[in-house]
Amino acid sequence: MKYFLLLSISMLSVAIISAQSEKVKTAQLVLDAKTSLGEGAIWDAHYGELLWLDIEQNKLNIYNPAVGYSVSKNLGQMPGTVVPAVNGSIVIALKSGIYSFSRKDSILRKMKSFPGIDKPANRFNDGKCDPAGRLWVGTMSLKGEAHQGKLYMFDLDGSFQVKVDSTSTSNGIVWNSNHKKMYYIDTPCSCVMQYNFDETSGKIDSAKLVIRIPVELGYPDGMTIDSEDKLWIAHWGGFGVYRWDPLTGKLLEKIKVPAKNVTSCAFGGAKLEVLYITTARKGNSEEELKEFPLSGGLFKINAGVKGVIANYFGESGKK
Numbered sequence: 001m002k003y004f005l006l007l008s009i010s011m012l013s014v015a016i017i018s019a020q021s022e023k024v025k026t027a028q029l030v031l032d033a034k035t036s037l038g039e040g041a042i043w044d045a046h047y048g049e050l051l052w053l054d055i056e057q058n059k060l061n062i063y064n065p066a067v068g069y070s071v072s073k074n075l076g077q078m079p080g081t082v083v084p085a086v087n088g089s090i091v092i093a094l095k096s097g098i099y100s101f102s103r104k105d106s107i108l109r110k111m112k113s114f115p116g117i118d119k120p121a122n123r124f125n126d127g128k129c130d131p132a133g134r135l136w137v138g139t140m141s142l143k144g145e146a147h148q149g150k151l152y153m154f155d156l157d158g159s160f161q162v163k164v165d166s167t168s169t170s171n172g173i174v175w176n177s178n179h180k181k182m183y184y185i186d187t188p189c190s191c192v193m194q195y196n197f198d199e200t201s202g203k204i205d206s207a208k209l210v211i212r213i214p215v216e217l218g219y220p221d222g223m224t225i226d227s228e229d230k231l232w233i234a235h236w237g238g239f240g241v242y243r244w245d246p247l248t249g250k251l252l253e254k255i256k257v258p259a260k261n262v263t264s265c266a267f268g269g270a271k272l273e274v275l276y277i278t279t280a281r282k283g284n285s286e287e288e289l290k291e292f293p294l295s296g297g298l299f300k301i302n303a304g305v306k307g308v309i310a311n312y313f314g315e316s317g318k319k
Helices: 002-019 286-291
Strands: 024-026 028-031 038-044 049-054 059-064 069-074 079-084 090-094 097-101 108-113 122-129 135-141 149-154 160-167 170-175 181-186 191-197 204-212 219-225 231-236 240-245 250-256 261-268 274-280 298-302
Touching (some): 038 079, 049 274, 059 079, 149 170, 170 231
Parallel strands (some): 024 250, 079 122, 219 261
Antiparallel strands (some): 038 049, 049 059, 059 069, 122 135, 149 160, 191 204
């Protein structure tokens, strides 16, 4: 009954958004990057740079809007997620493990081997750091097989812990402002799960479905959180980023994107007021790419609400 109620609320919210055109804004192109699978957007406030990936092209992208600097680094293997570290380096989950990437010399140094040694057909996908500076990152099947992945916590001591088992396409993950709740997306379930979170131990429990995504809005992919504890979710196949209230399950707002497959989003800029959005060319037909030629581009919009500073790897304590 609870799931059907959440679905009804979501459907009502869709109707409300459709009726209130002023609630629908359109993102503008930043870079016509033509990424095959843009993902993992995160803002490094220390450097004033957006970090993001092209998973299928093995690339780390770095964009600095203040100076107009944009560069792509070939990583040599498939990345899943990227996060900044407190020591100034960049931590990247690659096909073979967790690596540190040096900004100074662009050298990759392995920190830990891939934990799914029993499933070589798996790879890392999306992830982020928790408020204590530990990296949470999921795995998925390269063949698209269901329930073959896991959500791991990569601790500061170099150990992996399995936090959620039998996942399919592990994606967006965020923590709320008081660090008591964690929100997590396994894309095929078309939902957002909430967990109670203990910052000291990293323990999660009391899983609860809080948002159900209607199929006509696409599938939930990457996710970020704003200063009001509302969730901004990139919808694969949904032509946009949608703002959801995890307390009510209500859809609040849509940011239209001129690309079908919207993959991740992150707040950036000097005041964290700019929402950056990645997209993908993957999953589009030739006709769709002709109709939406900016697919694979990086977009942005002033969201009208501020984001929060990303958690850095190796960091602890409240901001």
